[in-house]
Amino acid sequence: MNVGVKYCGGCRSGYGRKAEAARAEAAARAACEAAGRVSFSAAEKGGGYGALLVVCGCKARCADISQYGAGGRTVYIDHEGGHQEAAGALALLAKEEKKP
Amino acid sequence: MALMTGEQYIESLRKLDTQVYLFGRKEPNWVDHPIIRPSINCVAMTYDLAQDPEHEDLMTATSNLTGRKVNRFAHLHMGPGDLIKKVKMQRLLGRKTASCFQRCVGMDAFNAVFSTTYECDKAHGTNYHENFKNFVIYVQDNDLTVDGAMTDPKGDRGKSQGQQADSDLFVRVVERRPDGIVVRGAKAHQTGSINSHEHLVMPTQAVAEGDADYAVSFAVPSDAPGLFMIYGRQASDTRKLEPGADIDLGNKRFGGQEALVVFDNVFVPNERIFMNGEYDFAGMLVERFAGYHRQSYGGCKVGVGDVIIGAAALAAEYNGASKASHVKDKLIEMTHLNETLYSCGIACSCEGYCTEAGNYQIDLLLANVCKQNVTRFPYEIVRLAEDIAGGLMVTMPSETDFKSDLKVPTPSDLTVGEWCGKFFAGIEGVTTENRMRILRFLENICLGSSAVGYRTESMHGAGSPQAQRIMIARQGDIDGKKQLAKDIAGIKD
Numbered sequence: 001m002n003v004g005v006k007y008c009g010g011c012r013s014g015y016g017r018k019a020e021a022a023r024a025e026a027a028a029r030a031a032c033e034a035a036g037r038v039s040f041s042a043a044e045k046g047g048g049y050g051a052l053l054v055v056c057g058c059k060a061r062c063a064d065i066s067q068y069g070a071g072g073r074t075v076y077i078d079h080e081g082g083h084q085e086a087a088g089a090l091a092l093l094a095k096e097e098k099k100p
Numbered sequence: 101m102a103l104m105t106g107e108q109y110i111e112s113l114r115k116l117d118t119q120v121y122l123f124g125r126k127e128p129n130w131v132d133h134p135i136i137r138p139s140i141n142c143v144a145m146t147y148d149l150a151q152d153p154e155h156e157d158l159m160t161a162t163s164n165l166t167g168r169k170v171n172r173f174a175h176l177h178m179g180p181g182d183l184i185k186k187v188k189m190q191r192l193l194g195r196k197t198a199s200c201f202q203r204c205v206g207m208d209a210f211n212a213v214f215s216t217t218y219e220c221d222k223a224h225g226t227n228y229h230e231n232f233k234n235f236v237i238y239v240q241d242n243d244l245t246v247d248g249a250m251t252d253p254k255g256d257r258g259k260s261q262g263q264q265a266d267s268d269l270f271v272r273v274v275e276r277r278p279d280g281i282v283v284r285g286a287k288a289h290q291t292g293s294i295n296s297h298e299h300l301v302m303p304t305q306a307v308a309e310g311d312a313d314y315a316v317s318f319a320v321p322s323d324a325p326g327l328f329m330i331y332g333r334q335a336s337d338t339r340k341l342e343p344g345a346d347i348d349l350g351n352k353r354f355g356g357q358e359a360l361v362v363f364d365n366v367f368v369p370n371e372r373i374f375m376n377g378e379y380d381f382a383g384m385l386v387e388r389f390a391g392y393h394r395q396s397y398g399g400c401k402v403g404v405g406d407v408i409i410g411a412a413a414l415a416a417e418y419n420g421a422s423k424a425s426h427v428k429d430k431l432i433e434m435t436h437l438n439e440t441l442y443s444c445g446i447a448c449s450c451e452g453y454c455t456e457a458g459n460y461q462i463d464l465l466l467a468n469v470c471k472q473n474v475t476r477f478p479y480e481i482v483r484l485a486e487d488i489a490g491g492l493m494v495t496m497p498s499e500t501d502f503k504s505d506l507k508v509p510t511p512s513d514l515t516v517g518e519w520c521g522k523f524f525a526g527i528e529g530v531t532t533e534n535r536m537r538i539l540r541f542l543e544n545i546c547l548g549s550s551a552v553g554y555r556t557e558s559m560h561g562a563g564s565p566q567a568q569r570i571m572i573a574r575q576g577d578i579d580g581k582k583q584l585a586k587d588i589a590g591i592k593d
Binding site: 005006009017 | 153154155156157158159181184185188189191192195406
């Protein structure tokens with residue numbers, strides 16, 4: 001599954017979003033071994049991703065994802081430590097995608 | 101053209117023939133001048149962050165005119181969401197630079213001129229809106245920085261434009277030709293003017309019928325013939341000229357910039373004219389620009405405030421006072437004040453409305469309340485920061501003394517630097533240099549060169565306090581509120 005990584009603007013982020021995203025990627029890769037490969041890339045508009053990982057600095061989750069097309073398969077991180085939950089959600093999506 | 105990087109922006113400035121005067125002489129290499137360069141670095145940050153995936157959601161937008169990706173500083177706000185993102189972007193940049201990053205005036209001018217030219221054309225049958233749209237597309241496609249130039253020197257404040265002893269004290273049209281106009285006058289306190297590729301000039305106040313030549317708006321390149329700038333000096337600015345200066349600067353990399361911009365018979369071609377005598381629209385343009393700019397301060401100063409609060413907390417920590425209840429309470433108060441400013445910036449954005457031209461204007465009452473608070477709260481924030489920092493912030497020896505290896509001929513046989521290190525140490529585990537760095541940062545923002553941007557600019561930028569009070573009086577609906585009281589009190593007259 002190809003995951004697009006999209007950040008909010010980070011106006012007053014209370015944690016290191018990049019590091020948290022990297023942790024989510026690593027955890028998702030480990031969790032997805034059984035479910036097939038998962039790859040991550042910086043999200044681009046109209047990218048047609050299997051899922052979108054949206055990394056937000058706060059609970060407002062104001063990142064504009066309207067043009068990033070992941071068919072509603074969107075996983076958010078909005079706080080430090082949120083990578084575990086995000087990785088689990090991505091693994092589930094990868095598993096669903098693998099189903100015939 | 102793709103969005104520029106910060107480095108490309110700096111290189112683009114070198115290609116301009118901008119005429120800059122500083123300390124009584126013409127400065128040919130103003131881009132690398134140690135007094136000017138920090139302000140250029142600040143604007144460069146508006147370019148670099150737009151390239152960063154971690155920040156592009158705020159820093160870029162899709163142009164409503166071309167559909168292309170543009171820097172948000174060149175964008176027309178097409179809804180409350182854009183207005184909110186503008187404020188968030190400004191807070192982000194304040195946090196990254198702890199300075200005025202100067203590019204907001206252009207953005208605020210674009211939005212004000214865009215809507216005003218539309219309505220002016222409708223009333224007068226002029227073609228300014230099309231002229232202006234073409235200018236905005238040029239700015240967006242070339243990712244330019246533009247100085248939104250409004251404030252005239254104004255001379256005798258008790259007299260109107262045409263009553264001044266010197267007619268040049270307000271920018272005016274001195275000649276009308278078939279191919280354009282010639283303008284003369286000056287704009288004072290121009291933030292980021294030297295760093296800008298273009299100047300977008302607007303009237304400074306409402307204009308009466310008899311003064312129609314002062315109702316003029318136009319854009320010219322910063323190196324247009326007849327245009328020159330005289331750099332505004334800042335407190336402690338010559339510290340930047342000291343060899344090897346670093347710690348004593350407080351903020352070595354970033355800073356703000358203002359200048360006097362003089363138009364000595366500058367020619368403006370017809371396609372760059374956005375107002376030419378339509379005095380009945382001068383007031384609208386001023387009010388709209390001021391409204392946007394008063395919103396801006398609810399973002400930029402908040403970002404700088406974030407850094408000041410952090411610095412005050414660090415100073416307390418290095419002093420060993422971070423657990424004192426009064427210090428904690430002061431940090432809470434600083435945060436409360438700072439977030440109140442942000443709340444106002446966000447609120448006036450949420451209540452934004454669509455203009456006839458299609459772009460969005462902020463809520464004028466809330467924007468003026470925002471700026472009125474900005475004329476006060478930063479002063480209280482720096483007062484508390486000084487309180488927490490302690491007097492050492494202004495009594496410390498220089499960086500040169502701290503680094504000096506000159507032996508002092510006393511029994512201990514220590515150097516000047518060693519004596520400084522010994523007696524200015526704070527808590528264990530923190531170097532004296534780090535303590536000095538944070539105190540110098542606070543000195544710079546509280547009363548050094550950065551105080552221009554954080555304090556006096558908060559007072560007078562986007563209009564002095566009384567200007568907001570006039571707008572609050574106009575927008576405050578006192579009659580409506582009197583009726584509310586009458587209805588509830590049962591007064592029927």
